[in-house]
Amino acid sequence: MKNIYEIAEKLYELDQQYNRLSWSQYTTGYDFGTSEAYNKILGELSSKENFEIVEKEYNESSTDLAEKRKAEIMYNWFQPYHLSKEANELSIQIQKLTTQLSQILNTHRSKIDGVEISSVDIGQILSADDDREKRKKAYFARAQVNKPLVDGGFCELVKLRKEYADKRGFHDFVEMRLKDDGLSPDIFNGWKKQVHKALPAMKDARQKAAEKYINDSRIMPWDESYISSKIAPSLNTKVDMLSYYSIIKNIFMKFGIDISKFNITYDVFSRANKSEWGYNFQISTGKDTRILANVKNLYKEYNVLMHETGHAVHSYLLDPKEIILNYGVSGIISEGIANLFGGLIYEEIFYKDFFGQKDCVKNEFAEIKKYSKINALRAIDTILFDQELYRNEINSLQDINELAFKNQKEVLNEEPFGDEYPWGYRIHHTECPIYLHNYFMGDVTCEMLKKVFCHSNSCITIMDKPIEFSKFLMDNVINSSGLYKYPELFKKISGEDFSLKYIL
Numbered sequence: 001m002k003n004i005y006e007i008a009e010k011l012y013e014l015d016q017q018y019n020r021l022s023w024s025q026y027t028t029g030y031d032f033g034t035s036e037a038y039n040k041i042l043g044e045l046s047s048k049e050n051f052e053i054v055e056k057e058y059n060e061s062s063t064d065l066a067e068k069r070k071a072e073i074m075y076n077w078f079q080p081y082h083l084s085k086e087a088n089e090l091s092i093q094i095q096k097l098t099t100q101l102s103q104i105l106n107t108h109r110s111k112i113d114g115v116e117i118s119s120v121d122i123g124q125i126l127s128a129d130d131d132r133e134k135r136k137k138a139y140f141a142r143a144q145v146n147k148p149l150v151d152g153g154f155c156e157l158v159k160l161r162k163e164y165a166d167k168r169g170f171h172d173f174v175e176m177r178l179k180d181d182g183l184s185p186d187i188f189n190g191w192k193k194q195v196h197k198a199l200p201a202m203k204d205a206r207q208k209a210a211e212k213y214i215n216d217s218r219i220m221p222w223d224e225s226y227i228s229s230k231i232a233p234s235l236n237t238k239v240d241m242l243s244y245y246s247i248i249k250n251i252f253m254k255f256g257i258d259i260s261k262f263n264i265t266y267d268v269f270s271r272a273n274k275s276e277w278g279y280n281f282q283i284s285t286g287k288d289t290r291i292l293a294n295v296k297n298l299y300k301e302y303n304v305l306m307h308e309t310g311h312a313v314h315s316y317l318l319d320p321k322e323i324i325l326n327y328g329v330s331g332i333i334s335e336g337i338a339n340l341f342g343g344l345i346y347e348e349i350f351y352k353d354f355f356g357q358k359d360c361v362k363n364e365f366a367e368i369k370k371y372s373k374i375n376a377l378r379a380i381d382t383i384l385f386d387q388e389l390y391r392n393e394i395n396s397l398q399d400i401n402e403l404a405f406k407n408q409k410e411v412l413n414e415e416p417f418g419d420e421y422p423w424g425y426r427i428h429h430t431e432c433p434i435y436l437h438n439y440f441m442g443d444v445t446c447e448m449l450k451k452v453f454c455h456s457n458s459c460i461t462i463m464d465k466p467i468e469f470s471k472f473l474m475d476n477v478i479n480s481s482g483l484y485k486y487p488e489l490f491k492k493i494s495g496e497d498f499s500l501k502y503i504l
């Protein structure tokens, strides 16, 4: 008779195959059979024989913490595929439609005045172009993928997901996704109120920045990145991106991590039919991890390279033998670690190799960190919009745009900035719904980790003791990240429940 380890190994093998095919799809635009690969995974997950073994292990409830957690991870994974035939059929349909819409996203290119433009170039206009009208055009160019997505079946996809959650017996799709990740929907209670409380100070800081840099009283969405670059102009410094690998390697070495020992594949420059986003495909833990990004030549673009390398390093630091526990790592922890490394571009430890130790650069980055902190809660707007899609009836592009503006008004108290809201280019709504909170909560987690570390190591910043911080991360987070559900892990390290106080 099989045991749960054999089942997990088989699934892991199929998963690796699926991930390799996804990598091909995202880097070339060719689909060599992701749906077939997914169906094989589904075959294992819906096998009665497998489920009996998993269920038995789960019900026996081992007294060993790790064994108990492994049985729980496997049970939570298998259980949804043993509810009804309809639910499984829905799951196949959802996967198929998601893949089709991903193809649309990956191969779509926006146009400005009839000329194709890459997402990197849109980003550069938004960040560096002094012409406000041009920035506005670039911003709305991002909205062009909305219609093809809706025409391709985005509203249908949302409906299928709602139906699936219903078939699984959940109140709604948001609750289902959160519970699958070991989170309670209550975790978002009071977030809107927190934003409202922060709004006066945020508004004040933004108005001052608007008056100073764009001679206006309101920052529009197409001014956001531009203002950041005005506060910290070094972000837009042209750099030679060809040497990205040695730069990233050097910075990780300062944390005692030698990435040249890891097999990390980088595909970092834009081209036709390649996804315009940033991803880390963790094909095989400790063996094969691949980074997709789109960068060109600006210092600030190191943020995405460092973020994705953070994911890659995380996957290399996990124990490859712990197949089941590795499936239990929370998205919050993985995005938190990735953001921690992404954020290093604002730290002297990283920028001194580019700019030396000039005071002006130091002041710029101190200023941008301060400004970003005041604006940090703005992320809640898109996090809640992602959820609202599943709590409202949407049947058309217009419904989605109206919902986005309504949500923006409720969360940030800001009026609509146009007829269309660029939501579709943000791949999460299509590919991984109810995920955006992971970045934000990951940041909160990192602030907590930094505080706990500095307190117990008597230092002011983790940059004072990077090697020790790496060890702290390994011992407290990475080694145990699959063993505990996120809320438990947070409490275990900080001694208290998750709260936004760490970033306020």
Ligand SMILES: [Zn+2]
Binding pocket: 307, 311, 334, 335, 338
């Ligand atoms: Zn990430």
